[in-house]
Amino acid sequence: MRLALIAHDKKKDELMAFASDHESALSEADLMATGTTGKRLMEVTDLDIERKESGPLGGDMQIGSEIAEDDCDGVIFLRDPLTAQPHEPDISALLRLCDVHDIPLATNLASAELLVSQIFN
Numbered sequence: 001m002r003l004a005l006i007a008h009d010k011k012k013d014e015l016m017a018f019a020s021d022h023e024s025a026l027s028e029a030d031l032m033a034t035g036t037t038g039k040r041l042m043e044v045t046d047l048d049i050e051r052k053e054s055g056p057l058g059g060d061m062q063i064g065s066e067i068a069e070d071d072c073d074g075v076i077f078l079r080d081p082l083t084a085q086p087h088e089p090d091i092s093a094l095l096r097l098c099d100v101h102d103i104p105l106a107t108n109l110a111s112a113e114l115l116v117s118q119i120f121n
């Protein structure tokens with residue numbers, strides 16, 4: 001199970017709390033994250049995470065590439081719906097690729113809880 005974890009800046013605290021709550025389940029997965037999200041996750045948990053570039057520098061695209069290659073089984077992406085992002089086209093492309101390849105995608109905490117409980121039950 002290869003899982004991508006991503007959060008925009010205003011959602012990072014939520015993702016850190018989520019990852020701490022689910023650390024034991026998440027430790028069973030092969031985890032990757034965008035740059036700053038991955039750095040923060042490794043500071044607050046003992047999870048081993050492959051860090052991509054930061055989102056605005058291409059990290060979303062790198063994760064999208066793994067999806068296109070069938071190397072990613074799920075994405076938790078806590079998006080900030082209230083703040084414009086400079087790399088919006090990259091974000092849209094990543095979300096689109098999840099749909100193209102039928103990859104489970106959670107964009108808020110409630111759906112992230114469902115995704116993790118289904119994958120790791």
Ligand SMILES: O=C(CO)COP(=O)(O)O
Nearest residue numbers: 034035036037054055056
């Ligand atoms: O911008 C992001 C996703 O679109 C996240 O990138 P960071 O994890 O580097 O903040």
